[in-house]
Amino acid sequence: MASPLEHELKQLIIETLELEDTTPEDIDPDEPLFVEGLGLDSIDALELGLALQKTYGIQLEAESEEARRHFASLRSLAALVEARRNA
């Protein structure tokens, strides 16, 4: 069961990246977001980074190992937003 924040992030991903024919239920929180799993690419990573900045005020270095870790799955992305909210 997705948490409210995970559901919110699913909606953000679908709307920001214009994922046609994809519903929140199609996104497995533990599957990779990029290449495999959801199949996002490097332009999506930049677009998603921008959306995180606009929506939650989170800024990540595009090439950093930290960004790779946070973008690994929806679950890890939700953990990042949660942690920054509580910081």
Next chain:
Amino acid sequence: MTPPPLILQDWRAWWPGQARPDESRLSGEERPAGKAVPAMLRRRLNLPGRAVSDMLDALDPEANRVLVHASRHGDGERTLQMLEALTDGQPVSPARFGLSVHNAILGVHSIASSNRRSQQALAASGAELAALFSEARGYLAAGERSVVVVFSDAPVPARFRGTDTPEVELAAVAMRLGTDAGRVITPEPLASSTAPCRAPQPTDVIRWLLGEAPLGCPGRRLSWRLAP
């Protein structure tokens, strides 16, 4: 030396709401399917882009021909949205930037189709069709067996339109051109007695292909005759 003839081998067109009952090469769909491109790439194409991808897939199914795409205005909407974001102090969307460039449609199509041949995007201030025919002649003279040329356009956003900006109709047309096996295209000087005509748009080319209207380019003082 006489240049080789320019021959129309086949064509496809998209003109929303303007399908003809006896002409399957013209699509009148309001929203082209874009089935030639996987969904994860298709989401980035605008409507002309989706139509163009499907037309290229029909005219170049082996994905091994040179492709030339002309558009007078390109994707004005995406470009304006980026400029507006910059004006508001907002960061520019990377996807919007990537897809606003003039060769974006051919770029996405080439990724989807694995066509690694030469692909060219051009704008020619209203002489796009003349430029497409010139480019095609060049490639054919250099030994290509056929070339696919595409002409698409979309209305210029109202907030960017000047008082003398001509009305642009949403449409796209693609032609496979070669030196044999089809209908000969013959360029002729535009007769001085010809009624004034506008710079040709994709819809004018479609009417010409359908045999509904002649086709001329006032900027180049040229017209084109299509053999029956």
